[in-house]
Amino acid sequence: MDSKWNVCIVSGASRKGRHSVRVARNIENQLQDREDVGRIRFLDVEQFNFPNYIDGAERSEELNERLHAFSSSLLESDAVILVSPEYNGGMAGSMKNALDYFRSEYARRPFGLVSVSAGTMGGINAMHQMVDFVSYVGGWLCGKRLLVSSVQNAFGAEDQIVDERLKKDSADFLNELMLMVSVVRSERSLQR
Numbered sequence: 412m413d414s415k416w417n418v419c420i421v422s423g424a425s426r427k428g429r430h431s432v433r434v435a436r437n438i439e440n441q442l443q444d445r446e447d448v449g450r451i452r453f454l455d456v457e458q459f460n461f462p463n464y465i466d467g468a469e470r471s472e473e474l475n476e477r478l479h480a481f482s483s484s485l486l487e488s489d490a491v492i493l494v495s496p497e498y499n500g501g502m503a504g505s506m507k508n509a510l511d512y513f514r515s516e517y518a519r520r521p522f523g524l525v526s527v528s529a530g531t532m533g534g535i536n537a538m539h540q541m542v543d544f545v546s547y548v549g550g551w552l553c554g555k556r557l558l559v560s561s562v563q564n565a566f567g568a569e570d571q572i573v574d575e576r577l578k579k580d581s582a583d584f585l586n587e588l589m590l591m592v593s594v595v596r597s598e599r600s601l602q603r
């Protein structure tokens with residue numbers, strides 16, 4: 412069995428000055444340094460730029476190609492990490508809209524959740540919405556979650572983490588998620 416895991420990061424903010432993408436990129440960097448991680452796919456909803464949800468018959472070929480790329484990345488992943496800012500007490504609409512295009516991709520897949528806010532509450536309301544979403548679609552939630560407060564002060568000029576607590580919390584979060592992935596994968600290999 413391949414013991415390097417494929418991870419997909421979904422970055423949910425679409426506004427120009429978004430800070431949460433720095434959190435997502437930092438998680439990507441930390442994953443790159445891990446020996447248990449193989450391929451990492453970074454899915455930035457701003458770049459995929461899906462329109463407000465439309466049914467299959469209305470989708471252009473070009474949109475279908477973008478959706479297929481997103482879907483394949485989810486399907487090929489051993490774990491998905493959702494990174495959303497908190498907007499008006501919930502996850503970003505751009506994140507929810509992108510996620511709504513998919514469904515079967517989520518079932519029984521390990522999920523790690525990250526919420527981001529400029530305030531002191533770490534985007535707890537967005538986190539609750541993501542927990543509800545993943546539970547509803549049948550994903551498997553990692554118990555440890557990463558809540559990022561005061562994100563505007565968390566990074567230095569080179570986009571390195573300067574907030575010591577975030578440094579520790581993000582490492583702990585990834586350790587727990589990857590432990591969950593290895594347990595899930597080894598159980599699955601026993602069932603084959």
Ligand SMILES: Cc1cc2nc3c(=O)[nH]c(=O)nc-3n(C[C@H](O)[C@H](O)[C@H](O)COP(=O)(O)O)c2cc1C
Pocket residue numbers: 424426428429430431432496497498499500501527528529530531532534562563
């Ligand atoms: C439309 C909008 C609504 C927001 N609502 C909240 C909120 O409900 N709670 C909160 O803590 N921060 C809120 N914020 C601040 C964000 O937490 C802040 O912008 C942070 O940097 C994460 O979002 P970003 O990735 O867009 O930068 C809001 C920001 C925007 C643009």
